[in-house]
Amino acid sequence: MGYRVIELGPFGSRIFRxxxxxxxxxxxxxxxIRVEDSRHSATVYVEPIHAVARKG
Structure with missing residues (x-):
C-alpha cells in the first residue's frame, strides 16, 4: 500500500505532493511529521526542511 503525501502549509492549508x-x-x-493509517488508505503529512543560517 502506498502513502498519500500531504504538505502542511501555512494557515492550515494542505497541499497534495x-x-x-x-x-x-x-x-x-x-x-x-505525522502518519495516519486506516483500513483503506495511509497518509503521511510532511513539512519542508528549513536550513538554519549560522553566523560566525
Missing part, C-alpha cells in the same frame, strides 16, 4: 510507496520515498526537502 503526490504518492510514495515507502516512507523513504518522501520527496527530497521534506520531513515526515
Amino acid at each position: 503526490g504518492t510514495a510507496e515507502d516512507l523513504k520515498d518522501i520527496p527530497r526537502g521534506y520531513e515526515a
Whole structure:
C-alpha cells in the first residue's frame, strides 16, 4: 500500500505532493511529521526542511 503525501502549509492549508510507496520515498526537502493509517488508505503529512543560517 502506498502513502498519500500531504504538505502542511501555512494557515492550515494542505497541499497534495503526490504518492510514495515507502516512507523513504518522501520527496527530497521534506520531513515526515505525522502518519495516519486506516483500513483503506495511509497518509503521511510532511513539512519542508528549513536550513538554519549560522553566523560566525
